[in-house]
Amino acid sequence: MDQVLELEIPARAEFVALVRLVVSSVASTRRVLADERIDDIKLAVSEACTNAIEAHDAVDREEHVVVRLIEGDDRLEISIDDRGTGFDPETLPEHPPVTDPERLNFERGLGIPLIRTLVDEVEFDSNDTGTSVKLTIFCGRAKVDELTDF
Numbered sequence: 001m002d003q004v005l006e007l008e009i010p011a012r013a014e015f016v017a018l019v020r021l022v023v024s025s026v027a028s029t030r031r032v033l034a035d036e037r038i039d040d041i042k043l044a045v046s047e048a049c050t051n052a053i054e055a056h057d058a059v060d061r062e063e064h065v066v067v068r069l070i071e072g073d074d075r076l077e078i079s080i081d082d083r084g085t086g087f088d089p090e091t092l093p094e095h096p097p098v099t100d101p102e103r104l105n106f107e108r109g110l111g112i113p114l115i116r117t118l119v120d121e122v123e124f125d126s127n128d129t130g131t132s133v134k135l136t137i138f139c140g141r142a143k144v145d146e147l148t149d150f
Contacts, residue, residue: 003071008064009049011056011082016049019067023078026069031076032140041078041137044118047111048080048133055084055131073141075120079134086126 009015070077121136
């Protein structure tokens with residue numbers, strides 16, 4: 001059976017660190033993951049949370065951003081839900097590869113391509129009432145004698 005942990009945070013940048021801390025704690029104690037993968041997850045979650053906060057700022061909404069960690073037998077899923085205006089991820093502009101010096105000319109719009117490289121799967125469900133980003137990392141459960149529920 002999947003385990004679910006849900007956080008509701010105010011749509012403010014100072015709460016991104018709290019989400020990173022919770023996600024890294026779950027990933028490091030309850031999953032079989034290398035430290036580098038945990039760092040990747042923290043960065044991907046930071047980018048997704050920052051995008052969610054910016055979506056709320058753009059429409060001046062005071063609602064919370066909802067973060068869910070879902071533990072399956074072979075994966076950790078993290079969803080970040082906002083109540084912004086939504087977007088179509090297929091219409092994002094193309095950026096040069098990271099090895100191209102022209103990439104340095106882009107100050108914004110790199111978060112979603114970065115997220116895509118850091119996690120095993122990413123899904124976007126977006127409409128005019130908000131966006132849900134689901135990050136999936138394939139990994140096993142930690143072998144702990146008495147792994148407790150959340």
